Each structure stands twice: as structure tokens, then as C-alpha cells.
Amino acid sequence: MPVTFTRRNAKNNQMDTNDPAMNHLLSPQVYDLDQGNNGTFTLHLELDDNQLLDKELRAQLVDTFYVTPLQSTNDATLSVRVRNSSALDYEKLKQIKLRMIAKERTPSVGHSLRFNSAELIVTIKDANDNAPQFSQEIYYGSVSEVPIPGVMVAQVSATDIDDGIFGTDGIRYTSLRGDIAAALSLNPITGLITVKNDTDFKDSKNSVYFDREQHTQHFLIVEARDAAGFGNKNTVQLVINITDVNDQVPRFLQSSYTGRIYENQKRFEQDLILSAVDDDAPNTANSRIVYSIVNSSSPFVSHFNIDPNSGRITVAKPLDFEAIQGRIADSRNISFKVRVHDHGIPPLSSQVPVNIMVFDQNDNAPVFSKSLYTKSIPEDVRDGSMVVQVSATDADHSPANSRVYYRLLA
Structure with missing residues (x-):
């Protein structure tokens, strides 16, 4: 009688790829009712030739399973076990078809070695052996330094090649860490990162979170876990750029x-250059500044120009010291203001007072009160007697330049 299996196939054998123990698979019984050596048979396993496997994977699976016992007489209950589970990868292979071969050890009289086979289908169960993988190595986001609560900052996304809750469907974004994390919300399902709705950004304590003038970038860590947030984890870096608002x-x-x-001069004794700065983002309209002279009631403002870009004040037309109202002094002052404003929306500006000290030059000659003085004196006039008194004035208005000295010329 040939060797015979009680069942020609065995299905629904499931194996956990994450179980390091020797997994035991349900297998049928085999029997040969011949007597003595004629009832002795050997057992072994083969991979089903009809299963499409690449060469490398087939080679890995050859020694993955083994059967016990290897030999029996009359009947045996087969036990298929796993020798090496490292080749069992649910993500590569979800089902394995094995063929159990029972072969007579000694041929019956008049017969060649007879054998029989049965199919064993092994279904690989998924194990949580893969961590979530983010779609980017680094994520970038941006937010205004004066943000609207609830506005989107960035969004991260991860996938997991495991199935079910161990896979992408079970990913939860569980943690956001960094210096401004307290001001942000992370949606655990979508990975969307937004500005918290409950943050009062008008409060000075919270406004520092997004102050671009203190930090232009912030570096955060986003964590994702599978198994509904309780399984394997992975992290990714999130770089948030703070966009400028014209607040400086x-x-x-x-x-x-x-x-x-x-x-009368067209140049200052030393260059007069005004300097201002704007702490908003460099090379933007918010920090690009322009200088201008503020309209003033002083009639002398028109004597000056200012370069709108450099802040350098130059003389448009020379000054006349004597035309400037003031007491007799070495210098007289002209005062006005200069405004600096940026190009932001709306533009911001400030003013600074400028004082010009104008010094007198000796540009006026003394003038006698008369063009000709005449006087008749007797020939016997006494020595030291006054003959005539002359008078002259100087139009200069400084003490040194307006003082008049007299002398006689022969």
C-alpha cells in the first residue's frame, strides 16, 4: 500500500514573524499500512515550484522550515517547525506554499519507491517590526513674527510599511519638542502644525516666541509612533523660519x-553724517531707510541738503553769518530736524535734532561815519589838544571781527 496523507492540504497556518521561538505549524497525519520495512517511510519538505519567488528569496527560504520526524513506520503525525525565522518578512512575502513529501524507504516487490505529497500553506502574520518613516529628511516651515492664532506653520507626513494599526493607518504624531513648541499645536492624525489658538501674543511673555529680531530660525523635533501612538517611533527635524513684520x-x-x-563756505569743518539703523530683516523694505530734512520755520533750512541714502548733510548755498539773528558772538546756531523712515507697510519713522554752528569770517571792512573830516585849528594850538573825533563801525557780528582800531597814516 502506498504512503498516504490524511489530508492533502493544510491551510490557515499562521506564523508571527516577531516570535523568536520555534513556531509549530499544524500538519496532517501520514500512514503506510504495509508491514515491516515496507511500511517505513521518510519525510521532508520542499518549496512549491509553482510559487513565484525571486532567486535570492527562494534560497533564503530553503532552510527556513524542517519537518519531524524524518522517518517513521506505518503512521506519523507531522510537525513542521521553523529553523530560522530571519527569512520570514511579511513585507516581502505574505504566504508560503510548502510541499510535504512522504517516500517509501524500501520499494515493495515489483514496485519502484512510491511517494505521496500534501500541500502546506503558511500565512505570515505581520509583526510591528518597522518604524514610521518620514517623507522628508528635514521639514521647513515659516510663520510671521506676529502670527494669527490657528495659522498653519508646517505639516509633516510619515508612512509605515507594516499593515493595519502597525502601519500607516496607526501612525500618530505624538510629540513636538523645541524652544517654541509651547506656542504651537501638533495634530496627532494629520501632522499639521499650527499656532496655538489660546496664546495671547499681545502679552510680552508670549511675543518672544516669534520675535524675529531675537531668533530668525527655530529648530524643533517632531516624533511619530505607530500602533496608535504606542509602538515604534521615529523623529524628524523641523526648521521654522520667522518672517519679518515691520515692527522695528x-x-x-x-x-x-x-x-x-x-x-561763505560750502563745506563743513568735518563731514556731517547722520546714521540710523532698523532692526527688521536685512535687505528688505522693512529695514531699508531714507533720510530727509523736516520742514522747519527756519529760513536757513534751504541752505542744506541731505543724501537720502547715506544721511550725509551738505551745503546747498553758503551762509551769511550776519543774516542769522543773534547776539554778538563767535558763532550762531541754526537748528532743524532730520527724519528717517523705512519702506515697510505702514512705514515707521523717527526724528533727531541737528544743530549747525555757523562761525563768523572777517568779510566786512570798517566803515567811517563820514567820507571826509575837516577841521580848522589855530597855529598856536596847544600840544595834546583835540582836533577832531572820527567814528567807524564794522558790519561783522563777532567780537573779534567787529572791533575797530584806528591809526594815522602819513
Whole structure:
């Protein structure tokens, strides 16, 4: 009688790829009712030739399973076990077809070695052996330094090649860490990162989170876990750029500026250059500044120009010291203000006082009160007697240049 299996196939054998123990698979019984050596048979396993497997994977699976016992007489209950589970990868192969071969050890009289076979289908169960993988190595986001609560900052996305809750469907974004994480919300399902709705950004304590003038970038870590947030984890870096808002008023580097110039001159004694800075983002409209002279009631403002880009004040037309109202002194002052403003929307500006010290030049000659003085004196006039008194004035208005000295010329 030939060797015979009680069942020609065995299905629904499931194997956990994450179980390091020797997995036992349900297998049928085999029997040969011949007597003595004629009833002795050997057992072994083969991969089903009809299963489409690449060469490398087939080679890995050859020694994955083994059967016990290897030999029996009359009947045996087969036990198929796993020798090496490293080749069992659910993501590569979800089902394996094995063929159990029972072969007579000794041929019956008049017969060649007879054999029989049965199919064993092994279904691989998925194990949570893969961590979520983010779609990018680094994520970038941006937010205004004066953000609207609830506005989107960035969105991360991860996948997991495991199935079910161990796979992409079970991914939860579980943690957001970094210096501004307290001001952000992370949606555990979608990976969407937004500005918290409950943050009062008008409060000085919270406004520092997004102050671009303190930090232009922030580096955070986003964590994702599978198994509904309780399984394997992975992290990714999130870089948030803070976009500028025109919230910085241009400021002059000095509280006031002073220039010195002599009348009739077209250059200051030293260059008069005003300097201002704007702490908003460099090379943007918010930080690009322009200088201008503020309209003033002083009639002398028109004597000056200012370069709108450099802040350098130059003389448009020379000054006349004597035309400037004031007491007799070495210098007289002209005061006005300069404004600096940026190109933001709306533009912000500030002003600074400028004082010009104008010094007198000796540009006026003394003038006698008469063009001719005449006087008759007797021939016997006494020595030291007064003959005539002359008078002259000088139009210069400084003490040194307006003082008049007299002498006689032969």
C-alpha cells in the first residue's frame, strides 16, 4: 500500500514573524499500512515550484522550515517547525506554499519507491517590526513674527510599511519638542502644525516666541509612533523660519548731531553724517531707510541738503553769518530736524535734532561815519589838544571781527 496523507492540504497556518521561538505549524497525519520495512517511510519538505519567488528569496527560504520526524513506520503525525525565522518578512512575502513529501524507504516487490505529497500553506502574520518613516529628511516651515492664532506653520507626513494599526493607518504624531513648541499645536492624525489658538501674543511673555529680531530660525523635533501612538517611533527635524513684520522703528545712533561751518563756505569743518539703523530683516523694505530734512520755520533750512541714502548733510548755498539773528558772538546756531523712515507697510519713522554752528569770517571792512573830516585849528594850538573825533563801525557780528582800531597814516 502506498504512503498516504490524511489530508492533502493544510491551510490557515499562521506564523508571527516577531516570535523568536520555534513556531509549530499544524500538519496532517501520514500512514503506510504495509508491514515491516515496507511500511517505513521518510519525510521532508520542499518549496512549491509553482510559487513565484525571486532567486535570492527562494534560497533564503530553503532552510527556513524542517519537518519531524524524518522517518517513521506505518503512521506519523507531522510537525513542521521553523529553523530560522530571519527569512520570514511579511513585507516581502505574505504566504508560503510548502510541499510535504512522504517516500517509501524500501520499494515493495515489483514496485519502484512510491511517494505521496500534501500541500502546506503558511500565512505570515505581520509583526510591528518597522518604524514610521518620514517623507522628508528635514521639514521647513515659516510663520510671521506676529502670527494669527490657528495659522498653519508646517505639516509633516510619515508612512509605515507594516499593515493595519502597525502601519500607516496607526501612525500618530505624538510629540513636538523645541524652544517654541509651547506656542504651537501638533495634530496627532494629520501632522499639521499650527499656532496655538489660546496664546495671547499681545502679552510680552508670549511675543518672544516669534520675535524675529531675537531668533530668525527655530529648530524643533517632531516624533511619530505607530500602533496608535504606542509602538515604534521615529523623529524628524523641523526648521521654522520667522518672517519679518515691520515692527522695528528706525533709530538714530546719536540723540543729536552737530555740524560746524564758517560763513561763505560750502563745506563743513568735518563731514556731517547722520546714521540710523532698523532692526527688521536685512535687505528688505522693512529695514531699508531714507533720510530727509523736516520742514522747519527756519529760513536757513534751504541752505542744506541731505543724501537720502547715506544721511550725509551738505551745503546747498553758503551762509551769511550776519543774516542769522543773534547776539554778538563767535558763532550762531541754526537748528532743524532730520527724519528717517523705512519702506515697510505702514512705514515707521523717527526724528533727531541737528544743530549747525555757523562761525563768523572777517568779510566786512570798517566803515567811517563820514567820507571826509575837516577841521580848522589855530597855529598856536596847544600840544595834546583835540582836533577832531572820527567814528567807524564794522558790519561783522563777532567780537573779534567787529572791533575797530584806528591809526594815522602819513
